[in-house]
Amino acid sequence: MAENAAIIVIRETDNVGTATRDVVTGESVSAQVGNQTLSLAAASDIKFLHKIALKDIAAGERIVKYGAVIGEATQPIHVGEHVHVHNIRSLWGKT
């Protein structure tokens, strides 16, 4: 497996991937999304198993992981940024 294939993506519709090792700011990483290989630069440090944005995500846009909505962005998120409790929130209990 390629050295920089540090991101795992479950479904093609996902807009976040998961770091399979610690990734540092600026590092060039790749992820298999279906048949395609996506390359991006980490815009922040992404710790092992934390999420990275695969594309730009607008404030209020849904976060999709394993083909399902896991929350929404609370602020604009740029491709390669760390995605976690500081910039997304749960939609549970909110219609």
Next chain:
Amino acid sequence: MQLTGYRRPDGRVGFRNHVLVLPTVACANGVVNAICRRVPEAVMLPIDSGCGMLKEDQDVFAHTLTNLAGNPNVAATLVVGLGCEAFKPAQAEAAISRFGKPVRAIGMHDAGGYAATVEKGASLARELLNEVSGMDREPVSAAELVLGLNCGASDPASGLTANQALGKAVDLLVDAGGSAIIGETTECVGAEDEMAANAASPEVGRRILDTVHRFEDHVKMYGADLSTGEPNQGNMEAGLSTLEEKSLGCIRKIGSRPIVDVIDYADIPAKKGPMLMDSPSYDAPSVTGMVAGGAQVVVFTTGLGTPFGMSIVPVIKVMSNTPAFKRMEDTADLNAGTILEGEETIEQTGSRLYDLVLEVAAGRTTKAEGLGENQCQIWRTTLTL
């Protein structure tokens, strides 16, 4: 490999042949442990209640305790109590006898004290061991297996590796005619629509939703907000951000075959296939419920690691990622972190896990069995009086 097991009088098959010394109340744990020190081949289950409960919880207690002794891994039971508890030794003995297996009972008040109970109890346990030790395994199919599924100390990898692999293993088992029980209603909150969409009928789908919504209502009764506890601190530091993210990862365990039933806590399934048991997400009562339901083997997926085990069933521990597997290897049986590293596909790890389930059913001991780990907790949903 031909699977073999112990056919019990009620028709179910066990994959262990335990003599269980079972307290009917917490007050009897000490004397039960003393009996087991005298008769080390017997096993016990620690019981932390049996008294000071409202009727609703008392009924669940009696039902669960009875069905724990009914689990087909148990060959025979010695019930040990005090005499003043709600579910008395004689009552427990009568309830357990309907499974057709050897059962005896003793109460400390009638036996005349602590030492007398240990003496008499050890002698009865020894008798039961002699009665069941000659039992033979017979060839059986995987259709006799009821697999309990649990996740605990989750991290984000749990939903990407271990739970996905377990879902594949469950598909293999269900295709072979076997059953799997997913519980932890709490962990279905936020994922219930997806789960209900995979129900075998609209009625089962509706019952899945009702079960999850009933649990949410219960939490609201306390004026509590589930999202303050889910994900928990450990989950969040590991990278899980929202309740839905955690739940959607958790429900992967049940696999892709249609869910055939929703059953109450500690109930014995009436159908074969994948099903939901209403239970809490806390490990001990969750697994206790499935074992009372008759699960002979439990697969427990974890990201951070836990030694969790239970005396009467083998608990197979599956780690979600390799660094955690290395840190907690003496508690873990299989590493699903190979999926993260691209060394294995989800299908390959799932197939490897299914093979391990069959080996464990055939007699291979798990790390938890080797450590003598033994947790048990009967779900209590109301007050302690």
